[in-house]
Amino acid sequence: MVKFRHLLAALFIYLSLAYVCAFAQSTFTQIRDVVTNSNGTPFNGMVVITWNGYSAPGGTPVSQLSASARIYNGALSVLLVPTTTATAGTYYQVVYTSSDGTVTWTETWQVPPSTTALTISQVRQSTTQGSGSSGGSSGSGSGSGYATLPIDISDVTNLSSDLSTINTSITTLNTEIAALGAPAITALTNTVNSLSTTVTGLSTTVSGNTTSLSTLTTTVTGLNSTVTGLSSTVSGNTSSIATLNSSVSGVTTTVSGLNTSVNTLSTEVATINATLGSMSSTAGGLSFVDAAAPAGTLNGTNATFTLSGTPYPTASLSVYRNGLLQSNGVDFSLSGTTLTFLGSSIPQVGDIVQTFFRVNASGPTVTFVDAETPGGSVNGTNLAFTLVNTPNPAASVKLYKNGLLMSQGADYTISGSTMTFANAAVPVTGDVLVAAYRH
Secondary structure, eight states: HHHHHHHHHHHHHHHTGGGGGTSSSSSOOEEEEEEEETOOBBEEEEEEEEOOOEEOOTSOOOOEEEEEEEEEEEEEEEEEEOOOTTTTOEEEEEEEEESSOOOOOOOEEEOOOOOOBBBHHHHEEEEEEEEESSSSEESTTOBBOOOOOOGGGGTTTHHHHHHHHHHHHHHHHHHHHHHHHHHHHHHHHHHHHHHHHHHHHHHHHHHHHHHHHHHHHHHHHHHHHHHHHHHHHHHHHHHHHHHHHHHHHHHHHHHHHHHHEEEEEEEHHHHHHHHHHHHHHHHHGEEEEEEEEEBBBOOOSSSSEEESSSOGGGOOOOOEEETEOOBTTTEEEEEEEEEEOOGGGGGOTOOOOEEEEEEOOOOOOOOEEEEOOOOOOOOSSSOOEEEESOOOGGGGGGGEEEEEEEBBBBTTEEETEEEEEEEGGGOOOTTEEEEEOOO
């Protein structure tokens, strides 16, 4: 990179002075050397080379031309038009200036024609004293062109007079201080001492504040750690609360479903109790129809079915579809012996429809048993359960498992007072059995 920059500098000088060639000669001389400081280190800075001017053929004056190049690590290489074959009195003025501006000096060069590169010492004619903080040399160990130390006062322009002026000012100041007298000096000293004490106090205060600030910083750091811990705890609690809310929501849904089931069961039990109560009060002059299937086609479209008699009273009619008690006015309507199913309650193919009701006719005196729990273990394996009395007739038995009417002959059979469940309908732990019958 440095070499490239040197070549650029040389090319610049070449272009700047190129047209001189037309008036002098067509060849150039290369100056190539290493410029060093007085301590032997490579010189770094700027060199400005100026052609002092001359008269062209015919006496036409030519103004001064100059070009500059930057010197890196002392390397210098330039192409110059020879001066020794030009108009008499022609020369180059070369000015060096260090990168930090502390060293500068000037040289005069006379460049002869040469087909080989020349060193600075071969073209330098003279060196003028420069200025700077250090001396140096330029080119192939040649003589110093810098001022040497120590420097005499007389060597520095106006330095002697300036020092004299300063000495006069100091003398005048001493005279003025002496004129102030001891009291004034003492007062000034006291003032300075007082200021010193004040500054010391401020220093102590600042030191104390620094300690307090350090303590405060430690406290704040501790608080930050505590807040971070609390934040983590709150985050964990938030997750736990969210999980708990989800669980509560699930429980609420389950409880809501149970409430609906309980309400439905309560309605069914109330209807059964009302029917049984009505039956008990009028049983002396009534006959009973138990588990009778109404006449009609089960095909999913037929809604009208016919009972074997007219229910008396009307509220004595209980209609079960697949063991589920139907609601009068919602699932069906009754007119005389005509039973009409409504909407989505129309029986489908394969459904089991059973009716229980009383008719106005003389019959034997009977006794009712309501909500009896059959004897037997509800454990998922026991099939046999026993009633307290023998039902009469057997068809009068209404056996509910978890509120759903079981189908006699399909879900269980009865012999005397013993009921035997089919394997598919065996009660499991937690099931509730309730029986109602006449005897």
